[in-house]
Amino acid sequence: MTTTRTPIDGAALLSEVEAFHRRFNVFPREAAYAAVVLWDAHAHLIDCFETTPRIAFLSPEPGSGKSRALEIIELLTPRPVATVSASANALYRLVGSGEGLPTVLFDEIDTVFGPKATADEQLRGFLNAGWRHIGGALRCVGEGSNQNAAVFDSFCAVALAGLGHLPDTILTRSVIVRMRRRARNEKVEPYRQRLHMREGHALRDRLAEWADTVRDQVAEAWPEMPEGISDRPADVWEPLLAVADAAGGEWPDRARAACVELVAASQGDDKGSIGIRLLTDLRDHVMVGLDRLPTVAIIDRLNALDDAPWADMGGRPLDSRSLSKMLREYMTADNTPVAARNIRTSGGVLKGFYSADLADAWTRYCPPPAPR
Incomplete structure (x- = not known):
């Protein structure tokens, strides 16, 4: 049976x-x-x-x-x-x-x-x-x-x-x-x-x-x-x-x-990637509404962020050299490394970064921005 x-x-x-x-x-x-x-x-x-x-x-x-x-x-x-x-x-x-x-x-x-x-x-x-x-x-x-x-x-x-x-x-x-x-x-x-x-x-x-x-x-x-x-x-x-x-x-x-x-x-x-953290903080907190910003201003704003690692990067705050080194790992829409460019300000010409150069990396690597 x-x-x-x-x-x-x-x-x-x-x-x-x-x-x-x-x-x-x-x-x-x-x-x-x-x-x-x-x-x-x-x-x-x-x-x-x-x-x-x-x-x-x-x-x-x-x-x-x-x-x-x-x-x-x-x-x-x-x-x-x-x-x-x-x-x-x-x-x-x-x-x-x-x-x-x-x-x-x-x-x-x-x-x-x-x-x-x-x-x-x-x-x-x-x-x-x-x-x-x-x-x-x-x-x-x-x-x-x-x-x-x-x-x-x-x-x-x-x-x-x-x-x-x-x-x-x-x-x-x-x-x-x-x-x-x-x-x-x-x-x-x-x-x-x-x-x-x-x-x-x-x-x-x-x-x-x-x-x-x-x-x-x-x-x-x-x-x-x-x-x-x-x-x-x-x-x-x-x-x-x-x-x-x-x-x-x-x-x-x-x-x-x-x-x-x-x-x-x-x-x-x-936090899985320090590079993505940097890109996201630039997009969401540092360069909001701006088409360009001098490197010195970017550094000051990053180091002032709460609950962020930039003020203590291996015992010292993030500096322009470290910022440039991290960002050049990413590409612009023209497939060239993101790099500092000249920005004309009231105080003269300073090195800085353009939002347009970061836009492609923001789209590819960053999570969608939170609704405002």
């Missing part, structure tokens, strides 16, 4: 996963709950995707719930490997072990990429290359003179948590959740792994079972992107939208709303 298995309601299952997160995690945006749940589910379907977004829990201060977010994800994802210190070579071998792709949970990532750390470029290479299901690291393996070239794959799901910020190359491959300390009125259930692991693993196993029923659908999916989402954010969010479409119910709409909100938040949070 053949037993008919009851179909799994994907939408209801994702809602159960969300409820489990809400018991222990307080995220600063409702959109973050949808993103994290879809990320958990995508880890069970990772072989269906060309890319796997990193999910990054970042905060300015300790005690903001980042590590707890990783602990809950650890219960819900396949073959989790939690670490606060790992070499790139060890991770390459982990991915290529043949035991199934791991879900790497990397806490305290600021100890690797923070301002007081010496950046591990090999680890950054692993994180950058491993978000796309092609390529890998080319290494020589063997003993003595008997060496052969081999490619080590790095494609796997990675969740990160740390203080401050990450390198731009990692941020642009990530769904970013900016964490903050809980307010007094924000309550969570005390988490104890020995008590809650079985419940989390039961949800994990049901996610895996559901994933097997939608694997073909997800592998062939080409999810429609929300309006205004450009190429790189589209690559990041495509797997999560495909999972949401497979689950159905409210999840397709929630996923797209979360995509728009979190992408806009990450673009508005300029």
Whole structure:
């Protein structure tokens, strides 16, 4: 006698996963709950995707719930490997072990990429290359003179948590959740792994079972992107939208709303790139309504901005030389580096910058200006 298995309601299952997160995690945006749940589910379907977004829990201060977010994800994802210190070579071998792709949970990532750390470029290479299901690291393996070239794959799901910020190359491959300390009125259930692991693993196993029923659908999916989402954010969010479409119910709409909100938040949070921060401050605070401004005036206005880094750039304020060096990395509409030009003033001719020379860079790199 053949037993008919009851179909799994994907939408209801994702809602159960969300409820489990809400018991222990307080995220600063409702959109973050949808993103994290879809990320958990995508880890069970990772072989269906060309890319796997990193999910990054970042905060300015300790005690903001980042590590707890990783602990809950650890219960819900396949073959989790939690670490606060790992070499790139060890991770390459982990991915290529043949035991199934791991879900790497990397806490305290600021100890690797923070301002007081010496950046591990090999680890950054692993994180950058491993978000796309092609390529890998080319290494020589063997003993003595008997060496052969081999490619080590790095494609796997990675969740990160740390203080401050990450390198731009990692941020642009990530769904970013900016964490903050809980307010007094924000309550969570005390988490104890020995008590809650079985419940989390039961949800994990049901996610895996559901994933097997939608694997073909997800592998062939080409999810429609929300309006205004450009190429790189589209690559990041495509797997999560495909999972949401497979689950159905409210999840397709929630996923797209979360995509728009979190992408806009990450673009508005300029700190991933000091160059984009400079361009944005010039556009929004320094040269508003002006077609040109002498360099000395630009420096004075930048250094006077509150909550900006310009007054302390490595122990001293931004100066004209540093300003020119940063701006010449960008191009004008005529494809020439942005450079200071002569500006005729009542006090004579001074070097300065023209808004027209910066307009192309403002359009290409800066987030849309806030409504006035």
